[in-house]
Amino acid sequence: MSGTVLRVGHLVVEFSGGGAFSLNREIVRAVRDVSFHIGQGEAYGLVGESGSGKTTSGRCVLGLQKPTSGSITLGADDVGELARHDPQALHQRIQAVFQNPISSLNPAMTVDRILAEPLRRLAGVKDSAAARTRSAELLDAVRLPSDVLDRRPTELSGGMAQRVSIARALASSPTLIMLDEAVSALDVATQAQVINLLADLRDETGVSYLFIAHDLAVVRHLCDRIGVMSQGELVEEGNSADICHRPTHEYTQRLLAAVPVPDPNVKRVRQDLRTR
Amino acid sequence: MRSILHRLVARPAGFIPLFWLAIVGFCALLPALVMTHDPNAADFGAILEGPSGEHWFGTDDFGRDTFSRVVDAARPAAMAGLQAVSISLVLGLPIGLFVGYAGGWWDRIVMRIVDAIFSLPGLILAFAIVAILGPGLTNAMYSVGFLFALRIIRLVRGMVLSVREEPFIEAARLSGAPTATVLSRYLLPNMMGPLIVQVTISFAAVLLIEAALSFLGLGVQQPDATWGSMLREARSLQRDNPWIAWPPGLAITFTVLAFNTLGDAYRDVLTEGPGGRAKAAKRGASLGLAQGTTAVSDADPADPNALLSVRNLTVTVPTSAGPAPAVRQLSFDMRPAEVVGLVGESGSGKTVSALAVAGLLPRGVTIDPSSQIHFDGEQLVGKTEADMSNVRGTGIGMIFQDPTASLNPALTVGYQLAEPLRIHHGLSKKDAIDRAVELLDRVGVNNPRQRLKDFPHQFSGGMAQRVMIAMALASEPSLIIADEPTTALDVTTQRQVLELLVELCEDLGMAMLFITHDLGVVAEVCDRAVVMYAGQAVETGDVYDLFAAPDHPYSRALLASVPLLDGDEERLVTIPGRVPGPGEQIAGCRFGARCELVHEACTTTLVELITLPRDGRSSRCLLAGASTESNP
Numbered sequence: 066m067s068g069t070v071l072r073v074g075h076l077v078v079e080f081s082g083g084g085a086f087s088l089n090r091e092i093v094r095a096v097r098d099v100s101f102h103i104g105q106g107e108a109y110g111l112v113g114e115s116g117s118g119k120t121t122s123g124r125c126v127l128g129l130q131k132p133t134s135g136s137i138t139l140g141a142d143d144v145g146e147l148a149r150h151d152p153q154a155l156h157q158r159i160q161a162v163f164q165n166p167i168s169s170l171n172p173a174m175t176v177d178r179i180l181a182e183p184l185r186r187l188a189g190v191k192d193s194a195a196a197r198t199r200s201a202e203l204l205d206a207v208r209l210p211s212d213v214l215d216r217r218p219t220e221l222s223g224g225m226a227q228r229v230s231i232a233r234a235l236a237s238s239p240t241l242i243m244l245d246e247a248v249s250a251l252d253v254a255t256q257a258q259v260i261n262l263l264a265d266l267r268d269e270t271g272v273s274y275l276f277i278a279h280d281l282a283v284v285r286h287l288c289d290r291i292g293v294m295s296q297g298e299l300v301e302e303g304n305s306a307d308i309c310h311r312p313t314h315e316y317t318q319r320l321l322a323a324v325p326v327p328d329p330n331v332k333r334v335r336q337d338l339r340t341r
Numbered sequence: 342m343r344s345i346l347h348r349l350v351a352r353p354a355g356f357i358p359l360f361w362l363a364i365v366g367f368c369a370l371l372p373a374l375v376m377t378h379d380p381n382a383a384d385f386g387a388i389l390e391g392p393s394g395e396h397w398f399g400t401d402d403f404g405r406d407t408f409s410r411v412v413d414a415a416r417p418a419a420m421a422g423l424q425a426v427s428i429s430l431v432l433g434l435p436i437g438l439f440v441g442y443a444g445g446w447w448d449r450i451v452m453r454i455v456d457a458i459f460s461l462p463g464l465i466l467a468f469a470i471v472a473i474l475g476p477g478l479t480n481a482m483y484s485v486g487f488l489f490a491l492r493i494i495r496l497v498r499g500m501v502l503s504v505r506e507e508p509f510i511e512a513a514r515l516s517g518a519p520t521a522t523v524l525s526r527y528l529l530p531n532m533m534g535p536l537i538v539q540v541t542i543s544f545a546a547v548l549l550i551e552a553a554l555s556f557l558g559l560g561v562q563q564p565d566a567t568w569g570s571m572l573r574e575a576r577s578l579q580r581d582n583p584w585i586a587w588p589p590g591l592a593i594t595f596t597v598l599a600f601n602t603l604g605d606a607y608r609d610v611l612t613e614g615p616g617g618r619a620k621a622a623k624r625g626a627s628l629g630l631a632q633g634t635t636a637v638s639d640a641d642p643a644d645p646n647a648l649l650s651v652r653n654l655t656v657t658v659p660t661s662a663g664p665a666p667a668v669r670q671l672s673f674d675m676r677p678a679e680v681v682g683l684v685g686e687s688g689s690g691k692t693v694s695a696l697a698v699a700g701l702l703p704r705g706v707t708i709d710p711s712s713q714i715h716f717d718g719e720q721l722v723g724k725t726e727a728d729m730s731n732v733r734g735t736g737i738g739m740i741f742q743d744p745t746a747s748l749n750p751a752l753t754v755g756y757q758l759a760e761p762l763r764i765h766h767g768l769s770k771k772d773a774i775d776r777a778v779e780l781l782d783r784v785g786v787n788n789p790r791q792r793l794k795d796f797p798h799q800f801s802g803g804m805a806q807r808v809m810i811a812m813a814l815a816s817e818p819s820l821i822i823a824d825e826p827t828t829a830l831d832v833t834t835q836r837q838v839l840e841l842l843v844e845l846c847e848d849l850g851m852a853m854l855f856i857t858h859d860l861g862v863v864a865e866v867c868d869r870a871v872v873m874y875a876g877q878a879v880e881t882g883d884v885y886d887l888f889a890a891p892d893h894p895y896s897r898a899l900l901a902s903v904p905l906l907d908g909d910e911e912r913l914v915t916i917p918g919r920v921p922g923p924g925e926q927i928a929g930c931r932f933g934a935r936c937e938l939v940h941e942a943c944t945t946t947l948v949e950l951i952t953l954p955r956d957g958r959s960s961r962c963l964l965a966g967a968s969t970e971s972n973p
Contacts, residue, residue: 114831114832114833114834115801115802115831115834116801127515129511129514152514152517153517156514156515156516156517157517160515161511161512161515163508163511163512164508165508168507168508168509169508169509169512170509170512171509171513171526171527171530171531172509172531173526173527173530173531174526182513182516182517182518183515183516183517186516186517186518187516187517222687222688222919223687224919230512233512233516236516252686252687252858253686253858253859253860253899253902253903254686254898254899254902254915254916255686255687256902256904257902257903257904257913257914257915258915260904260913261912261913261915264911264912279831279832280832280904281832281906282903282904282905282906283904285904285906286904286911286913309906309907310907319833320832320833321906322836323832323833323835323836324832324861324906325832325835325836325839325859325861325862325864325865326861326864326865326905326906327860327861327863327864327888327900327903327905328864328888329864329865329884329885329888330885330888330889331864333864333865333866334836334839334840334843334865334866
């Protein structure tokens with residue numbers, strides 16, 4: 066792990082509630098003074114329930130959301146600056162994979178064209194034959210056969226579509242990929258395949274991950290370190306094993322207790338209800 | 342696009358209007374080939390004649406041939422439609438795209454102006470524009486085109502707003518696509534369907550307006566014929582020749598009808614997906630068939646103590662290669678107050694099975710008439726839609742994955758809860774509201790009387806799911822079918838909702854059929870589980886037994902692929918390959934291709950569910966029983 070890829074310092078995001086014409090605008094503090102960093106080749110997990118501010122933090126990192134205050138630096142550059150002056154350079158370096166596999170892909174395009182877009186605009190592959198060759202390589206990297214190139218998103222299964230999204234994110238050879246609940250819509254067997262794939266890709270390319278999810282069991286499998294967010298704050302941070310086995314914050318403990326365990330002898334909603 | 346056209350032509354509602362419009366189009370392009378006379382040539386020797394061999398549709402007061410005039414009028418009609426519709430698109434499309442995408446003040450200002458113009462009656466506005474520009478078809482069509490542009494702006498803006506937040510648009514921006522590309526290549530192609538429907542309907546409306554304007558003398562000037570002006574002339578000749586109004590009148594009616602029907606058919610084709618019409622026809626047939634069937638299958642007799650007894654349930658879904666079974670000969674029982682999990686990956690047939698029990702299968706998905714679903718001793722297969730609605734209203738409650746999508750966003754939660762109570766249970770308005778308050782309170786919604794006035798969007802995901810549960814409880818069901826009720830929720834909320842469901846089942850003595858892909862959830866809440874794979878049950882049993890010693894290789898693999906909090910292994914176990922589709926014919930075991938224990942016999946023998954010595958367990962594996970011993 067040489068060097069820091071991303072550094073987030075004292076990030077604050079506030080939204081003003083109410084409509085444009087309403088008199089009493091409420092200020093919602095979605096992210097409150099969040100700081101963390103991600104090393105090269107590291108997978109950092111950001112967990113918390115919906116509304117905890119983890120997705121908003123991720124959007125700031127991508128330059129899609131302007132922070133109220135705080136700093137986000139990618140290598141030596143400020144993300145806000147890059148987003149304003151050279152968004153292409155920013156998105157060459159940071160890419161994203163979202164939750165819903167099918168709706169993350171333009172239904173009107175074939176996979177071939179979906180992959181050509183970042184290749185042409187971000188990776189400088191202008192020639193269409195070269196783009197097709199590179200697209201096939203990308204599909205191969207995510208363990209998909211090259212005949213997928215000519216299909217449309219609606220003809221893909223959830224797992225395949227998510228692999229295409231990952232291939233698209235890899236197209237510009239980024240240093241960081243943000244994965245926002247990227248496996249939560251997949252069922253167990255597919256989820257396991259995608260988690261293993263992400264681990265392999267990290268080993269092969271040295272890319273870093275910002276992995277945003279609500280399921281600690283999934284995060285533990287992929288991430289080296291985990292930050293736990295609750296109500297906009299980072300309440301606990303540590304390496305994965307510590308967070309999962311020796312949580313110190315009360316909220317982390319609650320989050321861990323909520324993870325379903327596939328063994329009826331260990332823990333059961335039913336028994337918990339009776340012993341209450 | 343090609344296949345959409347094929348499907349459109351394949352249905353009468355698509356073919357007939359297209360055929361008619363083709364005739365009208367031909368007349369507009371090459372009227373000379375169709376006309377029998379010069380449409381404007383007067384023949385005072387033959388005025389106001391009825392239909393004859395010489396004048397098919399008769400003649401008017403100048404002796405002009407009505408048939409030829411009707412044919413000749415197709416051109417101004419088509420011109421009017423094309424002018425107005427293209428003006429509306431040229432104006433409406435870019436403005437709609439822009440304000441929808443830019444949002445903010447642009448959106449507010451433009452939409453307020455559109456609303457203001459919209460509040461004026463359209464025809465009056467058209468008159469005003471004609472009054473300024475002067476009469477004549479083209480002027481009239483400018484005004485109509487302007488009016489329709491407002492509709493297009495509204496439609497396009499609405500679609501942009503709904504698509505704008507889709508992740509693929511976000512992804513396009515991340516891929517470096519400039520705004521113009523996002524608009525033209527990402528947004529526009531995904532709005533073509535509704536846009537085409539709007540355009541066909543606009544054509545119909547334009548024709549009517551053109552006819553109305555010409556009828557009032559504001560459109561095409563004499564002597565040229567339009568259907569509207571012919572009607573106007575016919576009005577004054579009504580007494581002498583009542584027949585004369587019919588040809589132009591029918592031409593307008595048929596053409597307008599054709600556009601509207603075509604728009605509807607196109608919308609149906611879009612919403613139904615492949616094989617739409619075949620599905621619909623098939624459904625009718627199977628409903629008819631099912632009602633007469635009383636055949637009892639050879640499988641185990643239904644459990645007399647069962648609340649729900651499913652035997653040989655086979656459900657056929659349409660695929661691109663024709664109808665195929667998504668559920669194959671599924672049998673299971675549920676006792677009163679029992680919680681049974683239906684587990685499997687997507688494509689295993691678990692949701693289709695649950696919907697079949699609830700009688701909520703989508704159009705085109707059919708239950709094989711030999712299937713049996715006995716609920717409370719009553720055979721549900723073959724029941725009419727109305728009877729099933731009654732069963733759902735009194736005995737079976739249903740909870741879906743996405744609570745906000747299952748609630749009507751335009752109605753208060755109170756209305757949606759109280760209305761069925763008034764309809765199904767005959768409660769007075771006040772009693773229904775009291776009961777709704779009681780139900781919301783029961784599912785743990787704080788301050789229920791107040792919250793009844795709230796709309797669904799004012800509830801969080803977890804709270805909205807509680808509302809759905811309250812709605813399911815309203816009918817005091819003895820069976821709740823929960824289809825992935827917590828998949829869209831985060832872990833802490835999931836936990837709370839699961840606790841609520843289990844508590845309700847225990848307190849109210851309800852049984853629950855719980856559909857999920859999450860084995861963790863099954864272990865937490867279920868008494869028994871049915872593991873499904875590619876449409877079949879592959880293993881059933883008590884959860885303690887099943888999780889301790891899964892017998893079927895698929896159950897074992899599935900269990901091993903669950904990420905654990907305290908596991909130490911870095912890599913998760915995965916199952917190679919993929920679930921076969923409903924239509925795939927596989928000799929032998931359907932899991933064979935992905936199984937690590939596969940051997941010769943697996944690929945040739947039809948594998949049945951084998952009952953295991955331990956109670957209530959069965960496994961669809963040739964190694965059933967043996968494999969558990971070797972792999973404890």
